[in-house]
Amino acid sequence: MPITADLYYFVHGNELVSRPPVLLIHGAGGTHLNWPAQIRRLSGHRILALDLPGHGKSKSIGCQSIQDYADEVLRLMKALKLPSAIMVGHSMGSAIALSLAIYHPKHVLGLGLVGSGAKLRVDRALVDLAANPASFLSAIKLVTQKAYSPSTSHRLTELGAQRLSETRPAVLSGDFIACDAFDVLEHVGRVSVPAVIICGKDDQMTPLRRSEFLRDQIADAELHVVQDAGHMVMLEKPDEVAELLREFLDRKFS
Numbered sequence: 001m002p003i004t005a006d007l008y009y010f011v012h013g014n015e016l017v018s019r020p021p022v023l024l025i026h027g028a029g030g031t032h033l034n035w036p037a038q039i040r041r042l043s044g045h046r047i048l049a050l051d052l053p054g055h056g057k058s059k060s061i062g063c064q065s066i067q068d069y070a071d072e073v074l075r076l077m078k079a080l081k082l083p084s085a086i087m088v089g090h091s092m093g094s095a096i097a098l099s100l101a102i103y104h105p106k107h108v109l110g111l112g113l114v115g116s117g118a119k120l121r122v123d124r125a126l127v128d129l130a131a132n133p134a135s136f137l138s139a140i141k142l143v144t145q146k147a148y149s150p151s152t153s154h155r156l157t158e159l160g161a162q163r164l165s166e167t168r169p170a171v172l173s174g175d176f177i178a179c180d181a182f183d184v185l186e187h188v189g190r191v192s193v194p195a196v197i198i199c200g201k202d203d204q205m206t207p208l209r210r211s212e213f214l215r216d217q218i219a220d221a222e223l224h225v226v227q228d229a230g231h232m233v234m235l236e237k238p239d240e241v242a243e244l245l246r247e248f249l250d251r252k253f254s
Helices: 066-079 092-103 124-131 136-147 154-165 169-181 208-217 238-253
Strands: 007-012 021-025 046-050 085-090 108-114 195-200 221-226
Touching: 007 066, 021 066, 021 092, 066 092, 066 169, 085 092, 085 238, 092 108, 092 169, 108 238, 124 136, 124 169, 136 154, 136 169, 195 208, 195 238, 208 221, 221 238
Parallel strands: 021 046, 021 085, 085 108, 108 195, 195 221
Antiparallel strands: 007 046
16 A cells, blocks of 8 residues: 555545545554444545554654644645545544644545544543553553443454554554643534534443534534444444445535
8 A cells, every 4th residue: 555745545446536535534543444444445435544653554753742643634635636635533533633624624525523522631640551661551451441332342352452552652652642632622613514423322432422512513513323332433333334424425525
């Protein structure tokens, strides 16, 4: 897969130039693989799923602010000659998408906000655990315990923990610092593009009330609650989330 502007990305349906591109932005400590194949390969759509700086196969180092990550996304778009895109983000990725919609609106056609919130808080103790190689696995264990619904298979949670453990401690702790500082509570009402908001019913990390706030503040927003799923809803219920995104994209951007 290609690397542009030092960022690795997966691309699907790039020949569909009549459809606006959809940019998938993963969450803290993640990679493009946090988006299952059902979403990365949505039929009839142009999909790009990137690895943020310092994540997966991307070069450079991770950032410690949402705005810096947003700037990296804009740099990739410029290099790919994409003036605008539909931004679909999970958790930290949704914060990046929201920041782009608020502060760089000409580049955003629509939003998909998964496991999201206008403010993201991370316990300082978790940041410190993640930053220290000696306690890094303890941080992974804590995150994994909160990231999935109790009904999720043990195999999936183990795979999630394994992938997260492949992230460098400095990158994961930097992501947590970026998330903890993110706060657009007073600005989210400025979002003027269509938005689909998806939340797992059992999400402990970004509870349903945060998605409800986004729905109430964004003029053209719809909220879908997925049963028996937690914060990693797109991995826990990939077919359902893919269908929700497909229906939104077909209805708003066909």
